[in-house]
Amino acid sequence: MQVAELDLDDLDDDATPGPGVLALRPGPGGPAVTAGEVFVLVRVRGRPVGTMTATVPEGADPAEALAAHARARCTPRSAPSAQPAAAPPPRTSVVVGTREGADRLARTLDSLLAQDHPDFEVVVVDNAPVTDATRDLLALTYPDRVRYVREPVPGLAIAHNRGVASARGEVLAFTDDDVIADPQWLTALSTPFVEDPRIGCVTGLILPARLTTPAQVLLESHGGFAKGFSPRTYDPARPPEDEPLFPFTAGRFGSGANMAFRADTLRAAGGFDPATGTGTPARGGDDLYAFAAVLADGHRLRYTPDALVWHHHREGLQDLRNQAYGYGAGLTAYLTALVVRRPALLPVLLACVPRGLAHARAMTAHRDGGDGLPGEHGGGGHPWPRALSRLERRGMLAGPLGYARARHRVRGLPLPWESREER
CATH class of the missing domain: 3.90.550.10 (Spore Coat Polysaccharide Biosynthesis Protein SpsA; Chain A)
Incomplete structure (x- = not known):
């Protein structure tokens, strides 16, 4: 099973897949994500919000396929805005x-x-x-x-x-x-x-x-x-x-x-x-x-x-x-x-x-x-x-x-x- 990170702008179901995907990266040291089973860390604007497993179909764009799966599986929400530390x-x-x-x-x-x-x-x-x-x-x-x-x-x-x-x-x-x-x-x-x-x-x-x-x-x-x-x-x-x-x-x-x-x-x-x-x-x-x-x-x-x-x-x-x-x-x-x-x-x-x-x-x-x-x-x-x-x-x-x-x-x-x- 592949390991990957998917960073999204949000988890809104109505969002179009392309603009909403900020990044799709393989797990550390791993190869690029391809068709097949993937264990995914889902991030929203960089912040971890959950994990999921999904199958990327043959011929599909991995980022779009995983983003659609994330929006269907995860509760729609945006990551809280990071507050700057006091010091x-x-x-x-x-x-x-x-x-x-x-x-x-x-x-x-x-x-x-x-x-x-x-x-x-x-x-x-x-x-x-x-x-x-x-x-x-x-x-x-x-x-x-x-x-x-x-x-x-x-x-x-x-x-x-x-x-x-x-x-x-x-x-x-x-x-x-x-x-x-x-x-x-x-x-x-x-x-x-x-x-x-x-x-x-x-x-x-x-x-x-x-x-x-x-x-x-x-x-x-x-x-x-x-x-x-x-x-x-x-x-x-x-x-x-x-x-x-x-x-x-x-x-x-x-x-x-x-x-x-x-x-x-x-x-x-x-x-x-x-x-x-x-x-x-x-x-x-x-x-x-x-x-x-x-x-x-x-x-x-x-x-x-x-x-x-x-x-x-x-x-x-x-x-x-x-x-x-x-x-x-x-x-x-x-x-x-x-x-x-x-x-x-x-x-x-x-x-x-x-x-x-x-x-x-x-x-x-x-x-x-x-x-x-x-x-x-x-x-x-x-x-x-x-x-x-x-x-x-x-x-x-x-x-x-x-x-x-x-x-x-x-x-x-x-x-x-x-x-x-x-x-």
């Missing part, structure tokens, strides 16, 4: 954790260095490297443009904490070595910190860069990493009525491939729990813990779809199995981390247990679907295999023990920004 976006540091990822890191760095943000730096944290490939890539291709930091202890949260210690920005943005950032990503992700001083964290939209294998299609068919196309602010002073498990369903807030924090807020919250995350027995949950910790400290979290990155989903079915298990393990590992590091939250968490169990069963249930391809996020065009549901639940059972093992391994590890060396 320029703050000085921002982008932290990219990587481990033996030099083969894919270059495309990520190229997209980061093309950002329209006026004042930022890029820091690559090389986590427990086995070779010098990442260091050599930065020295040869990005001298004086990307800072290299080495973290010898394995674990994504530990790498991120090293990045927190090394970064110089007022805002700390995090992404992965398998994404391509939209040129406006960093500005959109950092501007909310200027608009609202109570915001401690901002997350953004994640869409697939490729849909070329069954595993990629299956993941995106059931929502992928996207959290929708409506901006939302989560305020601990006003818990959302439609989130009865707030703030423990942190997976709804965003994902680690597209997140930013006010630097002082993240450091005051203790950073990322080093016993969570990829590369540890906990398997994940480092981003979820940070979201919940910032909210527990009274700060707001904002989700904005204007901050977009394109993610290269894993290609193989075994990778998807590992992801399913890791999602389950990371979820309960992060909840365990909250109880261990913030015991005052335990009574609130216990009160949520009955609803939480029901939520976990629903989240990991076998989900039927047709034989179609992914459409709107969460539409479930493909059935979610029972084997993956079982793996998620097995991961949930293993998460607390994995966290305990990981915590034992990092016992006594100081926060790097509190050490004299980093100061």
